[in-house]
Amino acid sequence: MKKDEMMQFKSMVIFNDQISPGYCKIRLTAPREIVQSRPGQFVMVRVYDGIDPLLRRPFGIYDLGVFEPEYPNMPKQHYLEILYKIVGRGTGILQSLHHNDYLDILGPLGNGFTMGNEDDEKILVGGGFGLAPLYFLAKRLVSVSNVKVFIGGRKKEDILCVTEFERLGIDTYVATDDGTLGSMGLVTEVLEKYLSDGGKRRTIFACGPGPMLKSTAAIAELHGISCQVSLESNMACGVGACLGCVTKGSSHTEEKPDYRCVCKDGPVFDSRQILWG
């Protein structure tokens, strides 16, 4: 999908289920063109047809698909899935939606991940709902590349998608702060250990909380591995018009500022393009 072909569409809820305490997965109908979305791109969702909440909420694309029509002569229906954490008003309303309810969606937006060399080992690093775009990415990568995924979180409940990754035949490495799942500690420590063999050509793809991204970027730098990170920011427009979502680029100084729009220039950036605060 070319950038010029972003869409605004009405979408119907197919299902909307809790997948772990505080996390839900929602499947939404989408026009056929949605198939051109790339992993790492996101959509802006309007959860209420009114002013409360007022602004759209950004969510990464977790999965795409087609489901077979109920009656023989109906056309196939494309869908997209979002995996979301309930944090506030917008996600709270999202959670209350039922099958057959409608939503207004804008997207796909932003730049996705660059897949890179097929022969590279692909290292996915994520936490919380950061797993959402990584799962979509993994599905695309797994047929051509060797993929490993590193998942971190505070406690067991925050570790999402392990089964889904395993179903793709991908090795998962899990770490939790409290040791309730996988090894105890930070997932970046597990990553560090894994990478210590040196050797292979690798690419890292990371999405998750800021500190996790920062530390992943540092590890990548250290090992000379190319690393793409998907960032988050408060957003209003999602299309580069409001300049509300910027992050500092690597050449940023007080005198010669270098601000990049997370929505339009990102949300995926090469980790070396970012000034890590």
Place this chain on the structure above:
Amino acid sequence: MKKDEMMQFKSMVIFNDQISPGYCKIRLTAPREIVQSRPGQFVMVRVYDGIDPLLRRPFGIYDLGVFEPEYPNMPKQHYLEILYKIVGRGTGILQSLHHNDYLDILGPLGNGFTMGNEDDEKILVGGGFGLAPLYFLAKRLVSVSNVKVFIGGRKKEDILCVTEFERLGIDTYVATDDGTLGSMGLVTEVLEKYLSDGGKRRTIFACGPGPMLKSTAAIAELHGISCQVSLESNMACGVGACLGCVTKGSSHTEEKPDYRCVCKDGPVFDSRQILWG
């Protein structure tokens, strides 16, 4: 129910059906105390748990009842019904509610109709959703008094509750502006003709659009019949605190103003207490 015993309660939607184009009836669970509501009282409904819309919307009580529990050992459930016209944002959202959705309700509020002498013939005059409180009133009156109801509206679709009144064994007189139901013209003309026999002792109860009330009040005055009218007004609080809903009382002058709260002093007033603008 004493005035002091108004309630705020969460209520579940039992059903919510269109009864005529643009008009719906909604049945809502209510605490047991609701049985003490009097015809003419109203409730303030919060249709959305947020700020859009912000204020509650007032609706007259259309009916009360109890439905038998689904399972033998469950307690009986009281309910109230509202009959509403879809006019804007709040009623639009109300219409979209389904069985099992929740609403927040305040009430019953205001003063209801005074039933008056049992021997009087009771003349009910209404239009549009003004029929709602009149139906509740009729149910109470019909067992002890002779009741007639006069229903007016622009066209057939605006004539509500005819079957319901007939089911109570009440004679209905219908008039529409365009003659699509009943006689063509104003319902107050039909009323005028009906009253021309003089004779009987009567009381009039009216609820509907301003001009209908004004003209009914004038007719009552002419025939020396006592007349109670239920008024409408923009409301914020519904309890007499904001002074937003006032109407001019009969003794109102620029110098010595006489404002009455529709919510607390009404919504039902003796027609002679009102200054008809």
Place this chain on the structure above:
Amino acid sequence: MKKPDLTVEIAGIKMRNPVMTASGTFGYGEEYSSYLNLERLGAIVTKGLSLSPKAGNPMPRIVETPGGMLNAIGLQNVGIEAFIENKIPFLRTVDTPVIVNFFGNTEDEYAEMAERLDKIPEVSGLEMNISCPNVKQGGIAFGSKPDNAYSVVKAVRESTIKPIIVKLSPNVTDIVEMAHACAEAEADGLSLINTLTGMAIDLQKRKPVLANITGGLSGPAIKPIALRMVWQVSRAVDLPIIGIGGIGTATDALEFMLAGASAVQVGTANFISPGIAEKIVHDMERYLVENRISAVRELVGALEIQ
């Protein structure tokens, strides 16, 4: 942990907690007495009173706007005499400080009101509404020029020994300047904000919705403006502040306190949930417990700015 301390003292008025009801949104207290326990409130602020009864504006007087409402009640009130006769007896039975909101058309009227109120033992404090047009100054509000504000507050100061809280209008270029004028005139505290002037139009009728054409905007919509003004004034002026504007939750209330308010008033939210003021007190207490804060006072002005 023991129960957190919710008490505050504003302008010498001791309150069991910082949550009051805003003038004009809570009648004279009695209207809401069946919905909440008035003795759980920090204080009750009455509908604005004047020397003689005031009729108020013609209808319609209110209209909902996005996230807020406009009102043009026109300060309808029973007048000081009827207040003493009919409202005080009820308020006397409630063990909660009563703050009387009042206004006048001239400085003399303000002063006379203050003198009258000074003599009522049930009145714990005076809240001066200075958003009203000054008839002698061609209708320019007392609250829109620092000089006018100074002189009317001064006149009131000389007429009462009760605490004077001046309620500021947000319809000004520089709210800090207004606050300074009140401080100089020896006010004991400031309430902010009153409503912002707004308007609503009915497209089909081609008419203003309100009979008065314009009205005062209140509700959640104005909260960011109110917070900003409280923050600006609290940094600049050494008077206790009562934060008002769109408060509907304990979170809202505590945000105003972080910004520098020593107490808050709940206005429009009363209309939506009659028991809301009491719920805010309850939730505030829970917040303090959960965050191990021993006294709500600790939060006043505790906003961290780097």
Place this chain on the structure above:
Amino acid sequence: MKKPDLTVEIAGIKMRNPVMTASGTFGYGEEYSSYLNLERLGAIVTKGLSLSPKAGNPMPRIVETPGGMLNAIGLQNVGIEAFIENKIPFLRTVDTPVIVNFFGNTEDEYAEMAERLDKIPEVSGLEMNISCPNVKQGGIAFGSKPDNAYSVVKAVRESTIKPIIVKLSPNVTDIVEMAHACAEAEADGLSLINTLTGMAIDLQKRKPVLANITGGLSGPAIKPIALRMVWQVSRAVDLPIIGIGGIGTATDALEFMLAGASAVQVGTANFISPGIAEKIVHDMERYLVENRISAVRELVGALEIQ
């Protein structure tokens, strides 16, 4: 009935309809070109430009508030040079008037900007944002004192023959006084309103949400204030007015026109529905048809006050 006439002329700029996009909410036009037909708009107003590129404020820059949003973008822009080089080529291909919003830190900067813009044929008009702090006057906004406004508008007037539209700040006691000052300085039109200054606080972090502490409030929440100001100014000052503030539907737009606006700008609503400006044009046309109004101009100031 034949198609209604939607054309308007503001400050000498002919537009096919009264619906423009507001500065800072529509980028430089291109950002939204895939969502709507830019040639269905009355005019495009660019992000505010300055002489040299401006970095803007640190993050976070935006936060949602009840019925609105606060922004503290800090006027980040590419600067006039980059605008000419990188943005004009695209805008040249679009057959819609371009109005350049601009600002400066000093009167001289304003004048220099006007001189530069005067020479760009693709620029149909200039919209002066005077809400910015005047560095020489100790940071008090040009837009908050009539004298300052007069003198900066005068300076711009002397630097260009293109239409000058002055965009007024609502953070003032008397908007009419500001409008008069601009009229006297020979502005050709007025845009109102810019954002109201507000603030949001994060209770858990005990910090302002915005890095800049305060920000500008926009969106539906401010509509009643904007309508009131448009109405006040249109009755008092004989300049065409562009109404701005919370417009999201054709009804909103037409209400502003009844209040006295000859055209409108759509801001925050673009973020919510990228195609909204075009939809407003469409719905406005339908409204005129349904109500048998032959030209939208007939509605300007047609509010009936009894």
